[in-house]
Amino acid sequence: MKLVTPLGVGTAIWLSASLADASAQxxxxxxxxxxxxxxxxxxxxxxxxxxxxxxxxxxxxxxxxxxxxxxxxxxxxxxxxxxxxxxxxxxxxxxxxxxxxxxxxxxxxxxxxxxxxxxxxxxxxxxGALGFSYNSEILSEHGVSAPSCWKDLTDPQYRGLIRMANPNSSGTAYTTLATLVQLLGEDEAFNYLTALSRNISEFTTSGAAPVKAAARGETGIGISFIHDAVTQKATGVPLVIVAPCEGTGYxxxxxxxxxxxxxxxxxxxxxxxxxxxxxxxxxxxxxxxxxxxxxxxxxxxxAPDISLIRMVDYDFATFGSPDQRRRLLERFNGEVLQNAEPVTMN
CATH class of the missing domain: 3.40.190.10 (Periplasmic binding protein-like II)
Structure with a gap:
């Protein structure tokens, strides 16, 4: 049996305290x-x-x-x-x-x-402003026209060609949800999202993932913040960046x-x-x-010049409320996500 001496106890306490101080840094x-x-x-x-x-x-x-x-x-x-x-x-x-x-x-x-x-x-x-970007080569391959407005994205010609993040995990997607509510009114925004979901191939976890997928040619259109699209476009990929004609959030x-x-x-x-x-x-x-x-x-x-983009007067106080967020996400999950049937890009 080993005996612990007072010196040993003191050393152990000093060492423990030193390690705690170090981890505090x-x-x-x-x-x-x-x-x-x-x-x-x-x-x-x-x-x-x-x-x-x-x-x-x-x-x-x-x-x-x-x-x-x-x-x-x-x-x-x-x-x-x-x-x-x-x-x-x-x-x-x-x-x-x-x-x-x-x-x-x-x-x-x-x-x-x-x-x-x-x-x-x-x-x-x-x-940063919200928008979407499309891969011009992918849209050309599928023989579809280029979108310029939010309303365009619900057109059946884009079925399986769009990706958007999930607002439960992504701040970008929650901003998209809140923007549409402010642009269209809540009921019309959810009607729009239900129609949009028919064209979405995947709801991603990350907000930047959709535009990165568009840059790689894995999807045709990615909804994201415009600055994320600019970063991808700078690598030389055929991305076209769109500030939606109806206006957008930030x-x-x-x-x-x-x-x-x-x-x-x-x-x-x-x-x-x-x-x-x-x-x-x-x-x-x-x-x-x-x-x-x-x-x-x-x-x-x-960096995009947001002074040239039509912006909504984004209500941070309302959409930053926990009760509002919880209610909108519950409605999104029940009306949009639960009934979504993602289809892959052909």
Missing amino acids: DLNVLCGVDEAWCQSMEAAFEEKTGFEVSTKRKSTGEILDQIRAESEDPRTDVWWGGTGDTHLQAVAEDLLEPYRSYNEDDVLPWAQNFYLMSGGMSAGVYA EIGAVSIVRGARNMEAARQFVDFSLSPAGQATGAASGQNQIPSNAKAALPPA
Whole structure:
């Protein structure tokens, strides 16, 4: 039998405390943007601060579900990226921590409004308009005309040629759902989505997946944010990007600190960096084309000019409400998803 000496006990306690302090320096981030940007941001923040960062990429709805599940024992410090209305749902559920970055003074008015709307618990990092893109070669092969409006996408000629994300997991798709409700009225929007579902080959988990599939020629049309389509088009694929003629919605991508975060100081520094020109430049550096919120940040050269796009007056407060989200998703699941019969592209 081995005896544990007082010295041994002391050493064990010291070692345990040292390991705990070391792990406290790790920052856990759930990331809702493209994987390339997640990694670029992680590397840039680590280089600037010396903190160790563990980043995991998930779709926006999945992030919200995880933060809810961890609310009694948070394992995540920062939620970075993803549609702002979903961050606002987390605000309403008391899942986020208030913080005002010193860089908040430099952000554009739409981001300032978002910060105020969140009660100081979430900050706007970037903006982007919703639309769809089609692969001109695929549409030509199938002998179908090019769409220019939301209403065009329900035409039977596109049967099996469209992909859209699932709004239960994807912030992009939830923005699509909320946009259509604001454009058409709720009942007409669900009639439209029911008709659209007859042409959809797959409801994807990720919001960017449909346009990536269109870029690869796996589908003809992908509904997504326009900046994601611009990123794909820059690789030389035959994508045509469409801002729908009826008008469209937009997102404000956000960053938030999780209530009860274990690494609060590192989390605050991450928010500061994400709102700084240097932090926002990591988007363009990783091939992304969102519009940065900091007025001093450089606009990515290929970023779409949203001033030329007909936009709805997107109601973030209403569609950021947990009750509204829950009700719309339940209706989508019951009326659209449950009755959808996805058909593959021939």
